[in-house]
Amino acid sequence: MSAVEQSKQKFIDTWGALGSDWGINKSVAQVQALLLVSDKALSTDDIMEALKISRGNANMSLRQLMDYGIIYKKVMAGERKEFFIAEKDVWKWALRIAMMRKQKEINPVLSILKDLKDDTRGDKTTEGKAFNKMVGEIQSFTDQISTMADKVFESNRGELLLKLLKVIM
Amino acid sequence: MSAVEQSKQKFIDTWGALGSDWGINKSVAQVQALLLVSDKALSTDDIMEALKISRGNANMSLRQLMDYGIIYKKVMAGERKEFFIAEKDVWKWALRIAMMRKQKEINPVLSILKDLKDDTRGDKTTEGKAFNKMVGEIQSFTDQISTMADKVFESNRGELLLKLLKVIM
DNA sequence: TTTTATTTTCAATAAATACTGAAAGTTTAA
DNA sequence: TTAAACTTTCAGTATTTATTGAAAATAAAA
Numbered sequence: 591m592s593a594v595e596q597s598k599q600k601f602i603d604t605w606g607a608l609g610s611d612w613g614i615n616k617s618v619a620q621v622q623a624l625l626l627v628s629d630k631a632l633s634t635d636d637i638m639e640a641l642k643i644s645r646g647n648a649n650m651s652l653r654q655l656m657d658y659g660i661i662y663k664k665v666m667a668g669e670r671k672e673f674f675i676a677e678k679d680v681w682k683w684a685l686r687i688a689m690m691r692k693q694k695e696i697n698p699v700l701s702i703l704k705d706l707k708d709d710t711r712g713d714k715t716t717e718g719k720a721f722n723k724m725v726g727e728i729q730s731f732t733d734q735i736s737t738m739a740d741k742v743f744e745s746n747r748g749e750l751l752l753k754l755l756k757v758i759m
Numbered sequence: 760m761s762a763v764e765q766s767k768q769k770f771i772d773t774w775g776a777l778g779s780d781w782g783i784n785k786s787v788a789q790v791q792a793l794l795l796v797s798d799k800a801l802s803t804d805d806i807m808e809a810l811k812i813s814r815g816n817a818n819m820s821l822r823q824l825m826d827y828g829i830i831y832k833k834v835m836a837g838e839r840k841e842f843f844i845a846e847k848d849v850w851k852w853a854l855r856i857a858m859m860r861k862q863k864e865i866n867p868v869l870s871i872l873k874d875l876k877d878d879t880r881g882d883k884t885t886e887g888k889a890f891n892k893m894v895g896e897i898q899s900f901t902d903q904i905s906t907m908a909d910k911v912f913e914s915n916r917g918e919l920l921l922k923l924l925k926v927i928m
Numbered sequence: 929t930t931t932t933a934t935t936t937t938c939a940a941t942a943a944a945t946a947c948t949g950a951a952a953g954t955t956t957a958a
Numbered sequence: 959t960t961a962a963a964c965t966t967t968c969a970g971t972a973t974t975t976a977t978t979g980a981a982a983a984t985a986a987a988a
Contacts (some may be wrong), residue, residue, distance in 0.1 A: 680900040
């Protein structure tokens with residue numbers, strides 16, 4: 591294995607471990623990493639072989655990355671198989687993963703918090719009022735962060751904005 | 760169980776599930792939630808009973824929340840036991856959890872990426888140069904986000920800043 | 929159509945993670 | 959110093975999550 595190949599392997603392993611820490615399936619993270627370090631489009635069989643994972647796992651990982659929108663299918667002339675390439679723009683990954691996780695994981699929680707706040711709105715006990723207030727503060731915080739994130743990412747001016755922040759803060 | 764108690768229980772369950780999704784142990788998230796909705800300081804035994812968890816689990820969850828700095832010990836007059844209360848400021852949670860996870864999970868990865876970049880610096884192949892560039896872009900992105908987050912949180916002007924962003928973007 | 933290539937699904941299994949509970953360790957009080 | 963109250967540790971067990979692989983489904987070619 592060449593020096594660069596060893597580095598690539600280490601990147602794949604590291605990326606997989608980071609994903610695990612953050613609730614992203616290790617294989618999913620590794621497939622993304624493999625496609626990122628690969629200079630050509632890879633088929634499911636290529637991925638199975640490179641990462642030593644099953645067809646089912648490879649298929650499900652690719653599907654999830656497609657859902658996130660951070661890998662793409664590439665049609666290869668004269669090939670029946672599907673081939674995949676990775677989105678290279680780090681800002682795009684961040685936006686798409688953040689949006690997807692917000693939609694799947696944060697929004698349902700916010701919906702429940704809203705219900706809990708509504709349910710305790712009329713409560714006149716100290717206990718009820720304190721709970722209502724606390725839930726409201728979580729909602730407010732989440733709304734604000736969410737709005738900021740949307741603006742930073744959607745503007746496609748993330749890097750510019752960060753420089754601005756360094757100046758004004 | 761009163762209406763407010765039911766709402767509190769639902770909050771605890773929801774918070775635990777959200778934690779799981781994001782790689783935070785369910786019990787840890789639930790203990791934080793329980794302390795948040797509790798109007799008085801709780802002992803380990805109180806927590807064991809309320810959440811139906813073992814002493815070992817309660818102890819380890821409390822320790823982790825103390826490490827994060829999002830719960831505090833409260834000395835109760837005439838009591839030998841330790842009692843705990845939750846930090847109520849949502850911005851403080853976010854800062855402390857983010858800082859802790861950055862230190863424990865992100866920094867080691869950044870260190871490895873730095874090594875990988877160094878290792879491939881001299882590589883003149885197209886393959887090596889592309890890999891070196893990609894790793895550099897991940898590092899650059901992470902540094903920028905990290906710098907921004909530090910500034911937003913450390914300034915304690917998070918909410919003000921978010922309002923400003925809404926205006927300028 | 930029929931055959932062959934390829935993708936998808938999902939029940940069974942493996943692996944990783946979380947939790948328990950009792951024993952060891954520590955602190956405070958008698 | 960001994961005993962009681964309390965906290966911490968960790969080997970064993972339970973639970974959850976991830977992975978496999980073979981069968982079913984789908985799509986393209988013969």
